[in-house]
Each structure stands twice: as structure tokens, then as C-alpha cells.
Amino acid sequence: MEIEQRVTESSLLASFSDYLEAQRLVDRMSDEGFPVESVRIVGEGVRTVEQVTGRMTRGRAAAAGAGGGAWFGVLVGLLFGLFTAGAVWVWLLLVSLVIGAFWGAVFGFVAHWSTRGKRDFSSVMTLQAQRYEVHVDKERAAEAARFVL
Structure with missing residues (x-):
């Protein structure tokens, strides 16, 4: 073709x-x-322009990971919720959110800790002409x- x-x-x-x-x-x-x-x-x-938005600490990395993990947990909870009925659905959603936030925080913390301070800042990259x-x-x-x- x-x-x-x-x-x-x-x-x-x-x-x-x-x-x-x-x-x-x-x-x-x-x-x-x-x-x-x-x-x-x-x-x-x-050209690319990287705007530094702040210092990245282990706490901020864990918080960002928790936020992403919570969204993933909600998605998983909604998918499993399709097969439940009644109040079980709400509890399943909340438990999935909490588990997702916990593991997201753990992975965010470990990911930042493993860099050993090589990139201790957060930023947003854009293209400009x-x-x-x-x-x-x-x-x-x-x-x-x-x-x-």
C-alpha cells in the first residue's frame, strides 16, 4: 500500500x-x-526548554507516586466493581484506592532513593520556537x- x-x-x-x-x-x-x-x-x-518546578525530595516522590498509584487503584477497583453489586462495590473501590496509593508511594520513594541524588528536582519540558x-x-x-x- x-x-x-x-x-x-x-x-x-x-x-x-x-x-x-x-x-x-x-x-x-x-x-x-x-x-x-x-x-x-x-x-x-x-529548542527544548526545561522549566524547573521545584526540589524533588523523597517525600515529594512518595507523594507523587501515591497519587499515580491511587488513580491506578481506582481503575482496578472500577474494573473489579463491574462484577459486584451493592455496598461491596464501594468498599472494593476504596480498598483498591488505598492499596494503589500505598504501593505507588513505595515505588515512588524507592525510585527516587535509587538515583542517589543525581536528579533532585522536578521539571516540565516544552518545545519553543x-x-x-x-x-x-x-x-x-x-x-x-x-x-x-
Whole structure:
């Protein structure tokens, strides 16, 4: 099976330092009926940015593990709860939540402890671009130019 890929030449319509500005332009084009299927937002100069959110301690690792384990426990409790009736269902859900939280905390603590302090911080990683370019297919470039004037 062969996949057909559409390759068309495009023209640079506008360039922005902020993604939201590029998004606003495309949204305005869409609102005014322009066929936005021929538009692309291209991020140039992409880099990763890691925002440090705080110090990771064994306690925080255990708490994060407990939260994840509790959700997993609730999922397991709900699955087993399909085969029960009455008040047993609620108890099964609560017991699964507690067991999941306990083992999640244990695994979170052990996982952090095993790193021996090599990464004692938590962070969130994102992708950012230096600029965002709005491109449009060459056939529609003249029609699209009215949106940036």
C-alpha cells in the first residue's frame, strides 16, 4: 500500500515571534471563509526548554507516586466493581484506592532513593520556537495577502 503525500510550494505570508499571534491570523482567515487547509504554521529555530518546578525530595516522590498509584487503584477497583453489586462495590473501590496509593508511594520513594541524588528536582519540558511563520500554498498567496495588510 502506497501513501500519497501532497507536496505543494508555499509562500511565506507572515512571521511572528509568538505562536498566539500566528494562531490569531489563521483564526481570522478561517472566520472570513479563507480555505485554511492550504495554510501551515511553521516553527523555526525549535529548542527544548526545561522549566524547573521545584526540589524533588523523597517525600515529594512518595507523594507523587501515591497519587499515580491511587488513580491506578481506582481503575482496578472500577474494573473489579463491574462484577459486584451493592455496598461491596464501594468498599472494593476504596480498598483498591488505598492499596494503589500505598504501593505507588513505595515505588515512588524507592525510585527516587535509587538515583542517589543525581536528579533532585522536578521539571516540565516544552518545545519553543524562535519565530512562527504562516505559510500558504502558492496558488492562494495573492488571496491570502489581504489578511496581513
